[in-house]
Amino acid sequence: MITYVSPDDMQAAANRARSEGRRIAVVPTMGALHRGHLALVREARSQGDVVITTIFVNPTQFGPAEDFDRYPRSLQHDSKLAEEAGTDILFAPAAEAIYPPQYQTYVTVRDVSARLEGALRPDHFRGVVTVVAKLVNLTKPHAAVFGQKDVQQVAVIRRMLRDLNFDIRLIVVPTVREPDGLALSSRNVYLSSSQRKEAPVLFASLRRAESMIRSGVRSRQAIHDAVQETIAGGSSAVIDYVSIADAETFDELEEFRSGASVVVSLAARFGSTRLIDNICITV
Amino acid sequence: MITYVSPDDMQAAANRARSEGRRIAVVPTMGALHRGHLALVREARSQGDVVITTIFVNPTQFGPAEDFDRYPRSLQHDSKLAEEAGTDILFAPAAEAIYPPQYQTYVTVRDVSARLEGALRPDHFRGVVTVVAKLVNLTKPHAAVFGQKDVQQVAVIRRMLRDLNFDIRLIVVPTVREPDGLALSSRNVYLSSSQRKEAPVLFASLRRAESMIRSGVRSRQAIHDAVQETIAGGSSAVIDYVSIADAETFDELEEFRSGASVVVSLAARFGSTRLIDNICITV
Numbered sequence: 109m110i111t112y113v114s115p116d117d118m119q120a121a122a123n124r125a126r127s128e129g130r131r132i133a134v135v136p137t138m139g140a141l142h143r144g145h146l147a148l149v150r151e152a153r154s155q156g157d158v159v160i161t162t163i164f165v166n167p168t169q170f171g172p173a174e175d176f177d178r179y180p181r182s183l184q185h186d187s188k189l190a191e192e193a194g195t196d197i198l199f200a201p202a203a204e205a206i207y208p209p210q211y212q213t214y215v216t217v218r219d220v221s222a223r224l225e226g227a228l229r230p231d232h233f234r235g236v237v238t239v240v241a242k243l244v245n246l247t248k249p250h251a252a253v254f255g256q257k258d259v260q261q262v263a264v265i266r267r268m269l270r271d272l273n274f275d276i277r278l279i280v281v282p283t284v285r286e287p288d289g290l291a292l293s294s295r296n297v298y299l300s301s302s303q304r305k306e307a308p309v310l311f312a313s314l315r316r317a318e319s320m321i322r323s324g325v326r327s328r329q330a331i332h333d334a335v336q337e338t339i340a341g342g343s344s345a346v347i348d349y350v351s352i353a354d355a356e357t358f359d360e361l362e363e364f365r366s367g368a369s370v371v372v373s374l375a376a377r378f379g380s381t382r383l384i385d386n387i388c389i390t391v
Numbered sequence: 392m393i394t395y396v397s398p399d400d401m402q403a404a405a406n407r408a409r410s411e412g413r414r415i416a417v418v419p420t421m422g423a424l425h426r427g428h429l430a431l432v433r434e435a436r437s438q439g440d441v442v443i444t445t446i447f448v449n450p451t452q453f454g455p456a457e458d459f460d461r462y463p464r465s466l467q468h469d470s471k472l473a474e475e476a477g478t479d480i481l482f483a484p485a486a487e488a489i490y491p492p493q494y495q496t497y498v499t500v501r502d503v504s505a506r507l508e509g510a511l512r513p514d515h516f517r518g519v520v521t522v523v524a525k526l527v528n529l530t531k532p533h534a535a536v537f538g539q540k541d542v543q544q545v546a547v548i549r550r551m552l553r554d555l556n557f558d559i560r561l562i563v564v565p566t567v568r569e570p571d572g573l574a575l576s577s578r579n580v581y582l583s584s585s586q587r588k589e590a591p592v593l594f595a596s597l598r599r600a601e602s603m604i605r606s607g608v609r610s611r612q613a614i615h616d617a618v619q620e621t622i623a624g625g626s627s628a629v630i631d632y633v634s635i636a637d638a639e640t641f642d643e644l645e646e647f648r649s650g651a652s653v654v655v656s657l658a659a660r661f662g663s664t665r666l667i668d669n670i671c672i673t674v
Contacts, residue, residue, distance in 0.1 A: 119558055127412070210640075212501035213520075213554030219495050237496075238555075245556040271496030272521075273528040275402055357493075 109191040111198040115206065115246050118199045122248035130157040134249035136240060139163040140180040140294035144284040146193040148253045151281045153194035155251045161195040162243050167203055169235030180294055199247065206242060214238050217267050223358045224351050224373065225260050225384070236261055237268040244274055252276050257283040257291050259371055259386040260358055285311065291385045303378040306343035310376060313338035314387040317352070317372045321364065321389050328352055328362055331372070339376060348375035348382070355388060364391045392474040394481040398489065398529050401482045405531035413440040417532035419523060422446040423463040423577035427567040429476040431536045434564050436477035438534045444478040445526050450486055452518030463577055482530065489525060497521050500550050506641045507634050507656065508543050508667070519544055520551040527557055535559050540566040540574050542654055542669040543641055568594065574668045586661040589626035593659060596621035597670040600655045604647065604672050611635055611645055614655070622659060631658035631665070638671060647674045
């Protein structure tokens, strides 16, 4: 595995791989790698001849009151894990190399960015799609691999790549979970042991929504209430939102037509630790 | 020359050219081609193995009160001129192919977009850089060729390409002029014969600024006044702005340090026809 910190070096390496006719698959991450990320790297391994894992804690996607400074950073450990999972090139640039002085260009996706996470975290998705556009231009992938856990992020990135005509296949890998159902997240390390015991209630609430929809419940309110009750009954978490939405537009759904792709998603806070999870259902 | 109207066909052709190791040069235009555009195509011919000329009257860079509907369109004539000048591929998509339903992604460049043309034409440069990002992803050029006449547009595009790490060389071709100095523009056809006679005063005023700077005048106000007086003395034009600015940032300059790149630029209206021109000076 080769590690690049310079954007120019990364782009030159991508150009060499392309000129040799090799297929490139990229896995953009913010580091603090866990088994969820490693599943992305393994998927990339099956998609490309050259697997690039990027590690960049992207300042522009954090709000001023968010956890940019305390976001876990562990480059040495990440580097080992990324290599073991099959990474050929690790790209780990400094913030100043990605956003040099005079930097002033941003990509925005309007509607799908405005909902849920975007409504609660202004400019979050602007930061996400801007850095993805940059990383894609630096790594020149044929395929980019993202995790289903950040389901709205995937929808926003898909919209951006399509709208700007980026010639890249977007691959989405199912969420990896702990045995008790908790979705893997770099933020899980912040949970106290009692919070950790409660946190699986999030996935349990989503499973309940899924079984309601599969058993024919078509009342949005009933599903919404069941998710909320499940979380409230099993934890002290404060719910930011529970959403039952169209999987592409993230418009909230009032009715579920047969064949529709529905995402039930939620965000909840355990103390100061904010977790998200979701489940996708084809009605 | 091959003509494509489908973005997918264009991108597939660009991929084929790339895979054959050929160098691509693109000339993005809004059609209504004149000798200024043809100079860009000839420059592209010297830069690439494959020359792509795009013709797209981009709706997102026109304001609601601007001349999108009456902007001159002449695809058949343009096609002939583009081919004669050395175009290999003409890309002339429909607006609906570039901005399909659900389209919602925009690229914005902050500071350099906010000045002069951007201050007078809100969202103009957002439309310009968005479509350039899209055209670049569809045509996959090694080099993109633009005209010096739209000098602020060049600065905004340069900033966008650099900020988003697009791996493209930007080439700027000097403004082509009529024998009396009037910069070629697709909008010159709107001028009445008396307006046409007055219009060369714009370039004359810029030449006066240049000779003042070269002869050692360092007073911004004196240069500014001289340009205004020259235009007012020789025409009935209404001046939108006269700017003396840094060539990269478009910050207005109060003093001219030796070696500085200065752009003197202006916009003026002859009746309802708005013309722009500029001159670049290294102090």
